[in-house]
Amino acid sequence: MSGKFDVIIAGAGPAGSAAAYILATKGFKVAVIDKAKFPRKKLCGGLITDKTMKTLEKIYGYSEKAIIENGLIEYEAAEYSVFYRDYKIQDGASPIPFRFVNREIFDYFLLKKAANAGAQIFTSEEIVHCNYQDAEIKTKSNKIFKGKYLLGTDGVNSTIRKSVPYDKKAWKENMASTIEITFDAKDYPREVKWPELYIGCLKAGYIWVFPAKDKVVVGIGSLNRCTTNFKATFINFLTSQGVKNPETIPLHGFPLPYGNYIKNPCYGRTILAGDAAGLVEPLFGEGIFYALQTGRYAAEAIAKGITENKNPAQFYLPRLQQYIFPEIIYSNRLRWTLFYSQRLLKHVSFKIAFKSLPTKLAEMIHGIRSYKFLLKKKWD
Ligand SMILES: Cc1cc2nc3c(=O)[nH]c(=O)nc-3n(C[C@H](O)[C@H](O)[C@H](O)COP(=O)(O)OP(=O)(O)OC[C@H]3O[C@@H](n4cnc5c(N)ncnc54)[C@H](O)[C@@H]3O)c2cc1C
Known part of the structure; x- marks a missing residue:
């Protein structure tokens, strides 16, 4: 004991x-x-x-x-952007900042x-x-x-x-998968000042690009039962962002309860x-x-x-x-x-x-x- x-x-x-x-x-x-x-x-x-x-x-x-x-x-921003694939739907500002730990x-x-x-x-x-x-x-x-x-x-x-x-x-029915990469801000192809959300690339999920202290966090999350080509979708997104050779970057994933x-x-x-x-x-x-x-x-x-x-x-x-x-x-x-x-x-x-x-x-x-x-x- x-x-x-x-x-x-x-x-x-x-x-x-x-x-x-x-x-x-x-x-x-x-x-x-x-x-x-x-x-x-x-x-x-x-x-x-x-x-x-x-x-x-x-x-x-x-x-x-x-x-x-x-x-x-570590970081805060009131602004946010929402995209449908590469089409910007909205640049907005929240009355209260989004904060990042x-x-x-x-x-x-x-x-x-x-x-x-x-x-x-x-x-x-x-x-x-x-x-x-x-x-x-x-x-x-x-x-x-x-x-x-x-x-x-x-x-x-x-x-x-x-x-x-x-x-x-x-439980299994509503599990999601995620992948997330943290870039040094200097290595990301562009400056990220506030959170960005990308919809339309997945049937039931989205991609996020978040700012952090000297970093940029890029992730994808999607409900497993609605997902095909999860990894390829993420790699394509990174390519569209201008990330060089994204397929060579080690990817880390983690499950997420999603309903x-x-x-x-x-x-x-x-x-x-x-x-x-x-x-x-x-x-x-x-x-x-x-x-x-x-x-x-x-x-x-x-x-x-x-x-x-x-x-x-x-x-x-x-x-x-x-x-x-x-x-x-x-x-x-x-x-x-x-x-x-x-x-x-x-x-x-x-x-x-x-x-x-x-x-x-x-x-x-x-x-x-x-x-x-x-x-x-x-x-x-
Ligand atoms: C890629 C990704 C991005 C996310 N982004 C956000 C976000 O931006 N904002 C947000 O609010 N949420 C986000 N989430 C969700 C958030 O991370 C979780 O909901 C949150 O961490 C849950 O906290 P918890 O204390 O329940 O569990 P956890 O934080 O997972 O802690 C569980 C602990 O249990 C320990 N543990 C596990 N198994 C054992 C074992 N067998 N024996 C002993 N210890 C064990 C682990 O080591 C861990 O320390 C994200 C999740 C993922 C996967």
Whole structure:
């Protein structure tokens, strides 16, 4: 036995570290276990929205100024461009800037916050087995950790999720693939000052070109079941951007949950949050916010469950249903409206949407408005 804890947290991405910080701050005995050695890289565009900034403030008490002063924001831009293939649909400006984090720095910062709050951190420890009913995990080095509760925040390929009875077919149905390359800004054929989105190259997905500090991040994401020639589409895009010999560049890919969220990610003493539960917005693929927010909801539910001797699911699920699922459900509807219409109308529906509602759409992405009918959104 390597340790008995109140809560075992599997995975130290934003979901796990936020949850660990909250629980440790409340005085619970917490173990965070991650297979990686930190700081570690994570394939990610690093775009964070206004609702992410507000959630960071809720969890850590950091104002926007403090988040920036802590060096977490590497780049910001209010402008954006949307293209249909190489035709520019819209140059716009959001009332609130899009901000970019470097995940290596961001995730390490959050993990250190959890450690400083008293969570015990076990890195370079890969979880290979999970007994979800007993909230017990075993690592590759044969360490066993047991908790009153186990929180699975071990990302899209979650070992914890694979141990619980979840609907594997539904999960597979809405998985997306991604490829992302980070260029040194000086090596990219042109200057990239703000985020750019390219639609029309894929049936259900898009290409992004994001600015970063002295870097340019170019990525492609698409729903697997609607995708053919994924890699070739990306190489062709890079060629169209003026990148020389893109086929010789090593490509890195990673799966992304893309509409396959689990409606009840509670399994007795084991709970899932973040990517492990598929809690990603399924149009743009925003996941950092959903990881932080659902990690927070799960941690607060577990804390209340232990304190009041009640099932945490009764506190976690209602918050998912009230605040998270409507965004996922309605962004999923919007994506199919846009993706189906592009097959018939090419760029026209996107153009109408972006030209007629530029501010409201930007507010929707930032979480000021909901994906549900663009109504004003209240977060708790
Ligand atoms: C190419 C790409 C670009 C993206 N761009 C954006 C973006 O710009 N903005 C945005 O908001 N979202 C973006 N996302 C989504 C975002 O990266 C995820 O939604 C987010 O990282 C989820 O956080 P998480 O804490 O749930 O999981 P993760 O960040 O994946 O963390 C999971 C952790 O679990 C650990 N782990 C996994 N398996 C084990 C195991 N067996 N044992 C121990 N530890 C384990 C991993 O090492 C990792 O540290 C992007 C995703 C991809 C793939």
